[in-house]
Amino acid sequence: MSADAGEIPAEKADAGTAVDLTLDPAAAAADVPAEIRAQSLGQYLRDLRQQIRGGNSGVLPVILGMVLVAIVFEIITPEHAFLRPSNLVYIFALSTVYMVLAMAETVVLLLGEIDLSVGAVAMIGGVIAFKLVQQPGPGWPWWAAILAALVGCGAFGALQGTVTAQLKIPSFVVTLAGFLLCSGILIVVLGGADGNVNLNTSVASQRVIYDLVQGLLTPVVGWIVLAVVVAAAGINMWLRAAARRRQRLVAPPAGLTAIRLALVALLGAAVVVLCSINRGTLVVKVAGVPWVIPIVLVVLGGWTVLLSRTRFGRYVYAIGGNAEAARRAGVRLPAIRIWSFALCSATAALGGILLGSFFFGEYSTNTADPGQLVLYAVAAAVIGGVSLFGGRGKPLHGVLGGLLIGSIAYGVSLLNLGQYAPPLEYILPGAVLIGAVLVDVLSRRGTGGVTRV
Amino acid sequence: MTETSEAPSGASRAEDGVEPLLKLRGIDKHFGPVQALYGVNLDLPAGQVTGLCGDNGAGKSVLTRCIAGAHQPDHGQISFEGRPVHIRSTRDAAALGIETVYQDLALADNLDIVQNMFLGRERLRRGLLDEDSMEKQAGETLSTLRVTTVRSIRQPVASLSGGQRQAVAVAKAVMWNSKVVLLDEPTAALGVVQTRTVLDLIERLRDRGLAVMVISHNLNDVFEVADRIAVLYLGRMVAEGPAADFDRQSVVEYMTTGTFSGRPFEPAASATGEA
Numbered sequence: 001m002s003a004d005a006g007e008i009p010a011e012k013a014d015a016g017t018a019v020d021l022t023l024d025p026a027a028a029a030a031d032v033p034a035e036i037r038a039q040s041l042g043q044y045l046r047d048l049r050q051q052i053r054g055g056n057s058g059v060l061p062v063i064l065g066m067v068l069v070a071i072v073f074e075i076i077t078p079e080h081a082f083l084r085p086s087n088l089v090y091i092f093a094l095s096t097v098y099m100v101l102a103m104a105e106t107v108v109l110l111l112g113e114i115d116l117s118v119g120a121v122a123m124i125g126g127v128i129a130f131k132l133v134q135q136p137g138p139g140w141p142w143w144a145a146i147l148a149a150l151v152g153c154g155a156f157g158a159l160q161g162t163v164t165a166q167l168k169i170p171s172f173v174v175t176l177a178g179f180l181l182c183s184g185i186l187i188v189v190l191g192g193a194d195g196n197v198n199l200n201t202s203v204a205s206q207r208v209i210y211d212l213v214q215g216l217l218t219p220v221v222g223w224i225v226l227a228v229v230v231a232a233a234g235i236n237m238w239l240r241a242a243a244r245r246r247q248r249l250v251a252p253p254a255g256l257t258a259i260r261l262a263l264v265a266l267l268g269a270a271v272v273v274l275c276s277i278n279r280g281t282l283v284v285k286v287a288g289v290p291w292v293i294p295i296v297l298v299v300l301g302g303w304t305v306l307l308s309r310t311r312f313g314r315y316v317y318a319i320g321g322n323a324e325a326a327r328r329a330g331v332r333l334p335a336i337r338i339w340s341f342a343l344c345s346a347t348a349a350l351g352g353i354l355l356g357s358f359f360f361g362e363y364s365t366n367t368a369d370p371g372q373l374v375l376y377a378v379a380a381a382v383i384g385g386v387s388l389f390g391g392r393g394k395p396l397h398g399v400l401g402g403l404l405i406g407s408i409a410y411g412v413s414l415l416n417l418g419q420y421a422p423p424l425e426y427i428l429p430g431a432v433l434i435g436a437v438l439v440d441v442l443s444r445r446g447t448g449g450v451t452r453v
Numbered sequence: 454m455t456e457t458s459e460a461p462s463g464a465s466r467a468e469d470g471v472e473p474l475l476k477l478r479g480i481d482k483h484f485g486p487v488q489a490l491y492g493v494n495l496d497l498p499a500g501q502v503t504g505l506c507g508d509n510g511a512g513k514s515v516l517t518r519c520i521a522g523a524h525q526p527d528h529g530q531i532s533f534e535g536r537p538v539h540i541r542s543t544r545d546a547a548a549l550g551i552e553t554v555y556q557d558l559a560l561a562d563n564l565d566i567v568q569n570m571f572l573g574r575e576r577l578r579r580g581l582l583d584e585d586s587m588e589k590q591a592g593e594t595l596s597t598l599r600v601t602t603v604r605s606i607r608q609p610v611a612s613l614s615g616g617q618r619q620a621v622a623v624a625k626a627v628m629w630n631s632k633v634v635l636l637d638e639p640t641a642a643l644g645v646v647q648t649r650t651v652l653d654l655i656e657r658l659r660d661r662g663l664a665v666m667v668i669s670h671n672l673n674d675v676f677e678v679a680d681r682i683a684v685l686y687l688g689r690m691v692a693e694g695p696a697a698d699f700d701r702q703s704v705v706e707y708m709t710t711g712t713f714s715g716r717p718f719e720p721a722a723s724a725t726g727e728a
Contacts, residue, residue: 247585247586249588250605310581311575311582314564314568314572317561317563317564318561318568318572320563321563321564322559325572326561326573328559329572330547330573330574391561391563392563
């Protein structure tokens with residue numbers, strides 16, 4: 001007999017009970033992202049409100065946190081200097097380091113693992129790149145030096161991933177060892193704990209590395225970049241929605257797409273305007289968007305595509321959600337884990353290069369402590385909304401969390417606290433991290449928790 | 454296909470001598486010194502539900518895993534559609550069209566219904582996930598099984614109840630033009646209403662012409678859906694035949710003692726197509 005499963009007509013008479021996936025409305029509202037259900041803008045807003053009440057608040061806490069930090073520091077900093085354009089641009093630039101490190105940490109957190117070595121690996125990556133462009137010295141072109149740093153650190157990450165995945169040792173132990181190892185190697189390659197690698201900005205390849213954070217786009221170029229980004233995002237959103245409608249699938253309402261696009265454009269315009277204000281003196285004008293902002297956007301875009309639109313990303317989420325299910329579905333767990341650790345370390349190396357560019361090559365432990373960097377990276381990711389328990393979070397969350405951490409770190413340094421500043425630079429992010437973890441745990445326990453059974 | 458006269462109507466049972474879709478003969482399996490299966494024979498005919506019963510430790514799970522490719526039998530032969538096959542991995546099983554719905558469901562809570570149904574077999578378009586085509590296919594499969602999705606098949610599996618999750622797991626198993634579906638304790642964790650929906654779902658799989666094997670402790674469920682019953686006792690197949698040859702008491706006795714009224718199982722005269 002032909003057991004052709006596909007040929008049975010759907011309307012075949014059958015008195016069987018249909019399985020209704022509709023839930024009680026409250027539970028559905030809490031768990032189903034509003035944009036996949038809503039057919040109209042009004043319904044979207046109502047659903048969104050329900051979703052937030054249900055404990056699934058997405059990026060809302062980190063945005064509220066940023067507003068709170070801005071208000072508090074504006075009030076308590078001397079001369080209310082926190083929100084000056086020059087300070088805000090400085091915060092953007094400083095935060096990009098934490099953003100990139102948080103994005104690196106995100107992929108490993110999504111697996112339900114942790115990488116405690118990102119800070120030390122990042123600094124080694126930075127030192128590698130800075131050393132390789134030295135003249136006299138290796139004198140490599142800037143791109144080769146950066147590539148070497150990414151590949152070298154990626155290989156170290158792959159090693160950590162291999163030990164974790166193949167020997168089944170908890171990643172926290174493996175990467176703690178990696179952190180200590182790299183911290184030691186760092187002192188050796190720097191030639192002392194207070195060493196540094198200066199760049200000669202008159203040499204082209206060194207100038208590029210220096211400019212990664214210090215270089216500025218002119219305001220005109222800034223506007224052009226913004227226009228290109230917004231247009232690309234708009235076209236992408238529009239085409240995807242159109243394709244879904246063509247296939248008669250639920251697409252987000254056009255009004256919602258327009259509002260989101262307008263928000264992106266507005267935020268981008270605010271940043272460009274802010275960066276275009278002269279923050280130097282009347283004589284030496286300093287204005288323009290730092291290179292590092294579009295660089296971070298590219299990293300964000302790359303990670304977002306990798307995690308949400310490729311098989312690799314899907315498997316990362318699946319392993320974080322239910323490793324056994326992924327294994328039974330034929331996912332090769334060790335390969336995904338090793339690649340994740342490798343990509344995490346490579347991304348961290350980029351963060352380390354930005355760090356060096358930000359501090360003019362000062363890799364000494366006075367300016368950046370690898371232990372503090374990793375704390376900030378994990379804190380940024382978790383504050384942004386990446387779950388410590390795996391399976392939940394996005395690269396964007398790392399970026400938002402990085403901005404919040406950068407704001408706090410810089411705000412504290414503005415306070416002129418003297419001897420109290422160093423402890424506070426640890427205590428405040430630590431407190432924020434604990435707060436974020438509490439939100440993570442409580443939201444899992446509440447109605448919106450993804451791991452509720 | 455033109456030969457629709459053979460459409461599975463429930464009447465064309467395999468007792469008439471038709472080769473069963475999946476045939477196991479003399480399956481032995483041991484783990485170290487422990488012999489788990491002794492020369493087990495089992496037929497899974499197309500368009501029929503076979504209920505596999507047995508007490509804890511009787512070897513139900515080992516037998517299931519041998520079919521699903523998670524274990525390899527030490528001896529014995531598995532024939533699929535009349536030709537001998539070697540199932541060395543779950544991928545081999547999937548390639549033949551054998552799918553397993555595990556007791557603990559094997560769904561990732563944080564992924565949505567579509568993502569779970571395609572996990573490990575995602576469709577790509579220009580190197581990226583083709584979400585739209587996967588969503589369409591998943592929706593069609595769910596609706597042919599009459600699993601209606603009023604809200605969205607894009608909701609995370611975490612938001613589903615036990616019966617709904619079971620339905621998704623079953624739909625996942627049948628989406629790949631599968632021919633054999635093994636269900637391990639499909640109703641174990643479910644309430645009355647949800648059990649009903651899952652049993653209906655199993656009947657729908659049979660009506661689609663699939664060979665279904667249900668492993669269950671719950672004899673009510675077994676007698677409700679099974680066309681054939683097979684009983685394992687301490688690694689041996691002690692009884693196998695049409696459900697009509699059994700009643701509750703006999704199944705319980707075979708499960709607990711391997712015999713019924715002190716006598717081994719004897720197939721009814723017309724029951725088996727071959728010796």
